[in-house]
Amino acid sequence: MNWLMEFIATACFTGKLPKMPGTWGSIFAAILIYLFWIPNLKAQLLIIAITFILSVISSDYLAKKLGNKDPDEVVIDEVLGMEITFLGLNAYHNLKLVFLGLILFRVIDIMKPPPIRYFEKLPGGWGITIDDAIAGIIAALILRAIGGLL
Structure with a gap:
């Protein structure tokens, strides 16, 4: 069970890659989205709900195990x-869209504009997970605004 929680929290151990684990986790997610993202809103919501639950539980577990409030190797929240x-969005095999979304999400996640920093203060897996969920919402809004302009 311990290795499984670590496997989930680190997004198939991509969070253990050197130097920029959050970016590696986001790239891993971008590859999955490019290859497998189902263009069905209900399916997408189900995937997001499952990932959210897994993120809160596994990131809380690994944070406690490592004695670190927000360990760098936890990247399920980036996913x-x-x-x-x-x-x-239909990102399946849409390289330009996936690349643009990846860049937007990483910039927002790294910069942490308001109100993202507030959510980091939530306890355990909640704080680890929700700040990236908010970054995803902001990236989604910007991605749609850019798409509307194009």
């Missing part, structure tokens, strides 16, 4: 943020 970025 969730990326999924939210593409909610309602």
Whole structure:
């Protein structure tokens, strides 16, 4: 069970890659979205709900195990943020859209504009997960605004 929680929290261990684990986790999510994102809103919402629950539980577990409030190797929250970025969009095999969403999400996740920092203060897996969910919402709104302009 311990290895499974770590496997989930680190998004198939991509969070253990060197130097920029959040970016590696986001790239991993972008690849999955490009290859498998189902253009069905109900299916997307189900995937996001499952990822959200897994993120809160597994990130809380690993944070406690490592004694770190928000360990760098926990990247399941980046996967969730990326999924939210593409909610309602058909990103399946759309390289330009996935790349743009990836860049937007990473910039927002790194910069953490208000109100994202507020949500980081929530306890345990909630704080780890919800700040990236909010970053995903902001990225989704910007992605749609850019798409409307194009």
